[in-house]
Amino acid sequence: MDGPQHWRTHLSPRSPGSFPLPEPGTLAGAWTAALTPDPDRPLLWGLVGGGPARWVTRGEFLDRTVAAAGRLSAAGLVAGDRVLVSGPSTVDLAVAHVACLRLGLVVVPTNGAYREAELAHVLADCRPRAALVDHDRWADLVTDLQPNLLVAATDLQGLEVPGGSSGVDGPTPELDSAGPDDPAIIGYTSGTTGRPKGAVLTQANLLAGAHSVRVAWRWTDADRLVLCLPLFHMHGLGVGLHGTLLAAASAVLQPRFDPDAVLDAVEAHAATLFFGVPTMYHRLAGHDRVSGLGSLRLCVSGSAPLAADLHVRLADRAGVPVLERYGMTETVMLVSNPYEGQRRPGSVGIPLPGVDVRLGGGDDETDGPTGEILVRGPNVFAGYWERPEATAEAFVADPDGGDPWFRTGDLGVVDDDGYLSIVGRAKELIISGGLNVYPREVDDVLSLHPAVAEVAVAGLPSPEWGEEVVAWVVPAVGHECPDVDELRSFAQDHLAAYKVPRRVVAVDVLPRNALGKVTRHELRLPD
Numbered sequence: 001m002d003g004p005q006h007w008r009t010h011l012s013p014r015s016p017g018s019f020p021l022p023e024p025g026t027l028a029g030a031w032t033a034a035l036t037p038d039p040d041r042p043l044l045w046g047l048v049g050g051g052p053a054r055w056v057t058r059g060e061f062l063d064r065t066v067a068a069a070g071r072l073s074a075a076g077l078v079a080g081d082r083v084l085v086s087g088p089s090t091v092d093l094a095v096a097h098v099a100c101l102r103l104g105l106v107v108v109p110t111n112g113a114y115r116e117a118e119l120a121h122v123l124a125d126c127r128p129r130a131a132l133v134d135h136d137r138w139a140d141l142v143t144d145l146q147p148n149l150l151v152a153a154t155d156l157q158g159l160e161v162p163g164g165s166s167g168v169d170g171p172t173p174e175l176d177s178a179g180p181d182d183p184a185i186i187g188y189t190s191g192t193t194g195r196p197k198g199a200v201l202t203q204a205n206l207l208a209g210a211h212s213v214r215v216a217w218r219w220t221d222a223d224r225l226v227l228c229l230p231l232f233h234m235h236g237l238g239v240g241l242h243g244t245l246l247a248a249a250s251a252v253l254q255p256r257f258d259p260d261a262v263l264d265a266v267e268a269h270a271a272t273l274f275f276g277v278p279t280m281y282h283r284l285a286g287h288d289r290v291s292g293l294g295s296l297r298l299c300v301s302g303s304a305p306l307a308a309d310l311h312v313r314l315a316d317r318a319g320v321p322v323l324e325r326y327g328m329t330e331t332v333m334l335v336s337n338p339y340e341g342q343r344r345p346g347s348v349g350i351p352l353p354g355v356d357v358r359l360g361g362g363d364d365e366t367d368g369p370t371g372e373i374l375v376r377g378p379n380v381f382a383g384y385w386e387r388p389e390a391t392a393e394a395f396v397a398d399p400d401g402g403d404p405w406f407r408t409g410d411l412g413v414v415d416d417d418g419y420l421s422i423v424g425r426a427k428e429l430i431i432s433g434g435l436n437v438y439p440r441e442v443d444d445v446l447s448l449h450p451a452v453a454e455v456a457v458a459g460l461p462s463p464e465w466g467e468e469v470v471a472w473v474v475p476a477v478g479h480e481c482p483d484v485d486e487l488r489s490f491a492q493d494h495l496a497a498y499k500v501p502r503r504v505v506a507v508d509v510l511p512r513n514a515l516g517k518v519t520r521h522e523l524r525l526p527d
């Protein structure tokens, strides 16, 4: 845990010192406290219990979480057990997630686009006791990969309970007794290097993450969110769902992004909030009904940079001043443009309440004002699952002896008035449509193709996806360079579709530095 050579700007936290969290200091406990009053108020709209989409009230939701927790407990799961959860966004999935957290189980949200090898890595790494999965053939797949796993759908259909009863008649297990420092979620992320690592977020980390945006964005129980982000990443889950439940607000869950469905829901449900990734805003901005967003109180963008011209287009076409914010799986949310005050295109704004942000860096003369964004606060994760070395590398010591700082791997600059802009990444990462692609993972798969001698993958700018995955290939001796269709079909058994290259460039050599390491930033399209 070495410190950077220099410490640059320190952005004062909006709430210096402590940022008190709602009682009892755990996410599950705070939810129960928030949702217990007024049990008849609508909470979530979505598919429930195999039936059509409908509103579920706070009272019904809490009752369903108690019943689900009872069944999970009767099936033998105990606090600390990991449970892999993956499915389209439904009320059932939200119930399962909350039931797990109320029981002290550790949820491992997992992208439903994963192929067998990606799923196998997650299972082998975190060794869950159960998997609640709704995708075609996933029940068989996870059973093959880990035969001793308890497997069920997210509505718990198929969950084996000893004695054969449904488990609901047994004693109600103790709920909401996890402590603030108990793990609640393991979120898989590429981080800065290596294969996906599990970021362990505690009950308090998740509570701090949801609470800070609730305060900053003036999120109240009068709000209604249209939530079409997947519930297996921090944006949809840790902000959209967790924030809704904490604010005792309401949300319309949509299983996928469809601009028409979003605009219909905004109108039909008198929504006030929409959260999306820039690709969603790009598609909405080109929609002839985009002005429908204008009735919302707040539109938030994150997970990838929102192009300044897209920000301006949305303001012009829909009258929507999108609020851009910045976060990470390891930290939930960090920095946000202000709710009141200027929402500056191209900037992610100022630190969220409770979050401490500063820039570290190397050499002042060569780096100029740019520095690596370093953060700390109650929202920052506890470490990577069973990876002490990666955890140690991810933090730097505080020069004043305070809490260590988490290295985001993102590069930033700070304006004179304290607005942070992300200007690059120190880590090798492509963000396509808000989803992270770790280039080495793709290199490793493509290099197995017999016609590929060497390969390196990098991201190129794309108006729709933000960045597009492109592969530079040195063909093997005596082989033609495989075309994009060939490489895509070769890779699709091993990699989720969003990681598969959209373009292939044949080259004679790959650019390398003196140590022989490929310099991805030098990969270019041919003139």
Ligand code: MCA
Binding pocket: 229, 230, 233, 234, 235, 236, 256, 257, 277, 279, 280, 302, 303, 304, 326, 327, 328, 329, 332, 432, 433, 434, 435, 465, 497, 498, 499
């Ligand atoms: C789908 N495809 C993609 C992507 N998504 N390709 C590249 N990048 C993607 N992100 C593929 C599909 O598999 C399909 O491939 C083809 O593109 C066209 O699919 P389409 O139907 O147009 O896509 P879609 O289903 O509409 O999905 C686009 C999407 C989705 C809605 C933008 O990617 C999405 O929901 N992204 C949000 C992800 C997210 O929640 N990120 C937050 C991470 P084929 O034609 O081969 O079948 S959390 C995070 O980053 C931190 C905490 C933060 O700050 O928020």
Ligand code: AMP
Binding pocket: 189, 190, 191, 234, 301, 302, 303, 304, 305, 306, 324, 325, 326, 327, 328, 329, 330, 348, 408, 409, 410, 422, 425, 431, 436
């Ligand atoms: P993830 O690992 O999926 O949590 O992705 C986190 C990464 O997404 C961050 O480290 C940033 O590189 C990126 N990110 C999130 N929000 C923004 C934003 N508003 N602008 C630029 N990059 C962002």
